[in-house]
Amino acid sequence: MRKQIPSIKRLIILLVWIVVGLGTLASPALALTDEQKFLSEVWRVVDRAYIDDTFNHQNWWLVREKLLKKPLENREQTYEVIQQMLTSLDDPFTRLLKPDQYRTLQTSTSGELTGVGLQIALDGEKGKLRVIAPIAGSPADKAGIQPADTISKIDGVSTEGLSLDEAADRMRGPVGSRVILTVEREGRAPSDFLVVRDRIALNPVIADLRTVNKPGSGEPVKIGYIRLSQFNANATTEVAHAISRLEEQGAEAYILDLRSNPGGLLQAGIDIARFWLDQGTIVYTVNRQGVIGSFEAMGQALTSDPLIVLVNQGTASASEILAGALKDNKRATLVGERTFGKGLIQSLFDLSDGSGLAVTVAKYETPNHTDINKLGINPDVTIPLDSIRSDEVGTQADRQYATAVELLTTDSMVAAGAP
Template identity: 85%
Template sequence: MGKHNFWFKQLILVFLWAVIGLGTFASPAFALTDEQKFLSEVWRIVDRAYVDDSFNHQNWWLVRERLLKKPLENREQTYEAIQQMLASLDDPFTRLLKPDQYRNLQTSTSGELTGVGLQIALDGEKGKLTVIAPIAGSPADKAGIQPADTILKIDGIPTEGLSLDEAADRMRGAIGSQVTLTVERAGKHPTDIQVVRDRIALNPVIADLRTEPMTGSQEPKKIGYIRLSQFNANATAEVAHAIDRLERQGAEAYILDLRSNPGGLLQSGIEIARFWLEQGPIVYTVNRQGVLGSFEALGRALTNDPLVVLVNQGTASASEILAGALKDNGRAIILGEKTFGKGLIQSLFDLSDGSGLAVTVARYETPNHMDINKSGITPDVVVPLDDIRSDQVGTRDDRQYTTAVELLTTNSMVAAGAP
């Protein structure tokens, strides 16, 4: 019996030493530094929410483990490690927003910002900083910067290798200060453009009633022109007010100008689609499990008058959702150029230090289940955009606008936009 007790005690000791040894070996996993905890916080959000559960065909757990072995001695080093982690997804729209960047983003979607007024993107194939669109009336717009322009330098600093947020930071600054952008346009040599930063008021809607002569008729036609420059927090109410006012003024047809509209709030795009549609799907969303969600028209359209929608290369994201919904439901004729092709949806997550995380959580499809990401929406009527000044947009000097007017004044369109 004593012999058995001896071996039993030895086994217990061996077991205890194994537990103690294991605990000692694994202790770093249970004693993370504040910086490691912050990196893990970001990793967990992406792990749970990112649209691609292959994480760009890599072992997402090992990505985290490798970065946790790096020295993270301060928050800036941690930010760099997180940016490296997110870059491995090869998705420029999933990104870290430092506290000041996050505040600026929240400000811009709320309806006001300060800077040059450019919406930018990284060309996934070439890695170049590309203009989606200047904000209407912004310093960049007045300086003549156009959709699809490439920004090669900011104050002499090459943009190659900069993230979107780093580029945006370099373009921000005090009101009245100047920034020099080296811009390249297709078929032309790069040129330096000086832009003076300013406060940018983001009332995203310009609307008025135009009277245009009808072909073969003595009676002119009243056309409501609505230009929507961004889907911010003000957009839904402003478009509703514009349609209501134009209806009371006797509008018989509409031109909805979404050119150079880079998008914004998804819900705003959905609600504005409902202003024009009585029924039918607006957009389908597809998450990482392949589960389809849908948003439908609610049967409360504000008008059934004929509609032409103007688009160009700067029409992106929520603008494409709206244009795609109106096209696929036969509600409008889409006129202009192929759109930008951003079919991904991001959610914003608050982080513990006041920064934010934008994560691509789903992709969207038009009512006809077309995935437009990187392919865009092809117009029903293709009309190239001429090189015109900002003050010529929506006038007789604007060929896309005049073509829309011709469509609406030749008796070729009837109520609900059907040709």
């Protein structure tokens, strides 16, 4: 019996340890607050969808754990912490959109907007607020703000350190209210622009038929001019209608004006490329696993007539997808300036409180597998954009447009039916 006592004691101690251990494992975890749950919701979306699985070379799980230890007393405070978390990715396109900002974005892609009418981006190298393009006919456009301008102040407040959404918030306001934008332009001293906010009608297409005489012979050539200002929900239908109408009117060649078009819906850019292409790759997409997908032209184009595409520094995103597809498939000649260089694709995610999250989920490459992010697309014919009035765009006072007309009225291009 004496020899068994130590074994019994060890057994009892072991049983006690197991019970205590199980009790510890079974104890409920500390419940998360509503603010912590919301932060975790955003973290999970980025964790699952973001294109860079190194999360800018940081331990993404540890980022969440550290932030959960911060006092989160209200939703505004949580928004600020989430913004800090997203800023650590060093990607200005992955961002939180508060409920009012999210509604504004959804409205703009649906075809209506209120504000100054500027598409903006953060210059990654300099951290400055850069104008991609003013929306055609918008208050900013009428005030004279141009692509590649830098906005250094909004109503006297420096834009340095502001996020895109913070800058956009400062430029929003009631219809009829005023905002002063301090603009820096290459070769000029900073100047103030007074902009009166207004409701902006986003009909993205202007189209008409123009008859131009060939140099020398005087023979008339009918050119369809289509200016596309944004890839919103109306863009695909409006461009299709414009091409069909111009074909019925006898168009022999086309000018597609994508200047100062900041992009918009990816699918709209792909669908519009199919209007001009019978076959061929439109764009390649590359996700975080390096998996390459593609979108193809797969039907009869609406026209095979010669095509010139006008581009400038404000031609961005979906506009670059369309321009790159037409250039690489040798369907069009690009005239103008090097494009903006946004080769990243974002998806929008609805969040539980009515806000939204824009997350970079992939990058794209042109049909020739060219990554244009931060590089842009070089035109076939480089013509600098002169400083012209908005009512001179698409006229002979517009050198880029005039060059396109000149190219389209040469015998070789008209006879070839394509570049």
